[in-house]
Amino acid sequence: MPVNEERGYEMGKNAIEDKVAVTIVAHPDDAEFACGGTVAKWAREGWRVVYIICTDGSGGGPEAGSLSREARAQVRQQVVKTREEEQRRAGDLLGVAEVIFLGHPDGQLQVTEEIQRQLVRLLRIYRPQRVIIPSPTFSWKHPLWVAHPDHLATGEAALRAIYPAAQNPWAFPSLENEGLHPHKVSEIYVMFAPESNHAVDISETFAAKEAALRAHKSQFGEEATEMIALMHEWDGTCGKRHGVRFAEEYFVIQNTLAG
Ligand SMILES: [Zn+2]
Numbered sequence: 103m104p105v106n107e108e109r110g111y112e113m114g115k116n117a118i119e120d121k122v123a124v125t126i127v128a129h130p131d132d133a134e135f136a137c138g139g140t141v142a143k144w145a146r147e148g149w150r151v152v153y154i155i156c157t158d159g160s161g162g163g164p165e166a167g168s169l170s171r172e173a174r175a176q177v178r179q180q181v182v183k184t185r186e187e188e189q190r191r192a193g194d195l196l197g198v199a200e201v202i203f204l205g206h207p208d209g210q211l212q213v214t215e216e217i218q219r220q221l222v223r224l225l226r227i228y229r230p231q232r233v234i235i236p237s238p239t240f241s242w243k244h245p246l247w248v249a250h251p252d253h254l255a256t257g258e259a260a261l262r263a264i265y266p267a268a269q270n271p272w273a274f275p276s277l278e279n280e281g282l283h284p285h286k287v288s289e290i291y292v293m294f295a296p297e298s299n300h301a302v303d304i305s306e307t308f309a310a311k312e313a314a315l316r317a318h319k320s321q322f323g324e325e326a327t328e329m330i331a332l333m334h335e336w337d338g339t340c341g342k343r344h345g346v347r348f349a350e351e352y353f354v355i356q357n358t359l360a361g
Contacts, residue, residue: 120150121144121147121148121149121150121231122149122150122152122228122229122230122231122232123141123144123149123150123151123152123230123231123232123233123234124151124152124153124154124224124225124228124230124232124233124234125137125141125151125152125153125154125198125233125234126154126156126221126233126234126235126236126256126260127153127154127155127156127235127236127253127256128155128156128157128211128236128250128252128253128255128256129155129156129157129159129161129208129252130155130159130185130186130188130189130192130318131159131185131188131189131192131315131318131321131322132155132236132253133153133155133192133234134192134196134311134314134315134317134318135315135329135333136236136293136294136350137234137291137293137350137352138192138196138304138307138310138311138314138315139302139304139307139308139310139311139337139348139349139350140234140291140302140304140307140350140352141196141197141198141234142196142197142304142307142310142311142314143302143303143304143306143307144232145196145197145198145199146197146306146307149232150199151196151197151198151199152198152199152200152201152202152224152228152230153189153193153198153200153201153202154202154204154221154224155189155201155202155203155204156204156206156211156217156252156256156259157204157205157206157207157208157209157211157252158182158185158203158205158206158207158208159181159182159185159186159189159208160178160179160181160182160185160207160208161208161209181320182205184320185318185320185321186201186203188317188318188319188320188321189201189203189318191317192314192315192317192318193314195310195313195314195317196307196310196311196314197310202224204217204220208252209251209252210252211251211252211255211256211259212255213255213258213259213262214259217259218259218262218263218267218274219274219277221259221260221263221268222263222267222268222273222274222277223274223277223280223282225263225264225268225285225287226268226277226282226283226284226285227282229285230287231287231288231289232287232288232289232290232291233260233264233287233289233290233291234291234293234352235256235257235260235261235264235290235291235292235293236253236254236256236257236260236292236293236294237253237254237257237292237293237294237295237296237353238254238257238258238260238261239254239257239295239296240254240296241294241295241296241297243296244294248294253294257292261290264287264290264357265287265290265357265359266359268284268285268286268287269284269285269286269287269359270284271283271284286357287357288356288357289354289355289356289357290354290355290357291352291353291354292352292353292354292355293350293352295352295353296353297353298351298352298353299352299353299354300351300352300353300354301340301343301344301346301349301350301351301352302349302350302351302352303341303344303346303348303349304337304341304348304349304350305341305346305347305348305349308337308347308348311333311337312330312333315329315330315333316330337349337350
């Protein structure tokens with residue numbers, strides 16, 4: 103899909119040719135599974151891809167049932183650290199330039215003013231033309247894990263941050279005082295949307311996606327056998343629909359709205 107020729111709401115630090123893309127997800131590993139092939143493809147095409155991970159990932163760890171309260175707290179802290187390391191490693195394998203962790207508690211994400219401000223701030227700093235986000239709405243055609251409340255909250259917070267807040271000079275006026283001027287995102291790629299209107303052929307980057315998923319050892323085990331099989335089936339079925347080996351689907355929104 104061609105890059106929208108239109109520049110941001112105001113001239114930002116980035117010219118269009120700088121090609122910056124931001125991926126906003128709830129948990130470490132979400133991006134690898136849902137859009138890892140696209141991210142690797144864009145990185146190879148010269149896009150600077152920045153990840154924003156909204157939660158600390160502390161909800162995905164070893165069995166906690168037999169642990170004392172103190173031991174659980176320690177384990178959770180260790181889980182957060184491990185998952186950050188795994189996410190950075192996975193990002194490296196895909197060619198991601200930077201990974202930012204917002205650190206909200208896993209499983210409790212709300213669409214607060216705080217997270218919207220954080221996201222608007224980052225959008226105005228990095229000034230991406232493209233942003234990948236989870237769908238804020240759930241479709242029953244998707245498996246239940248897609249409807250994880252953190253995914254839906256991330257989708258809604260991200261969409262609110264992109265439009266109208268990031269491009270609206272009246273939103274979060276304190277950011278202007280920091281020199282962070284409005285920025286308009288041109289294209290929004292929505293993952294697991296109720297319907298899709300765009301597919302990215304990831305046949306060439308599928309191997310990188312697979313390697314990146316394997317980096318999340320604490321979640322999928324050493325070999326990640328089940329997860330890799332699921333990904334083959336998922337992306338292969340999607341590829342078949344579009345006449346390629348593997349693909350990832352999105353609902354892409356062209357943002358043509360003025361601030
Ligand atoms: Zn997730």
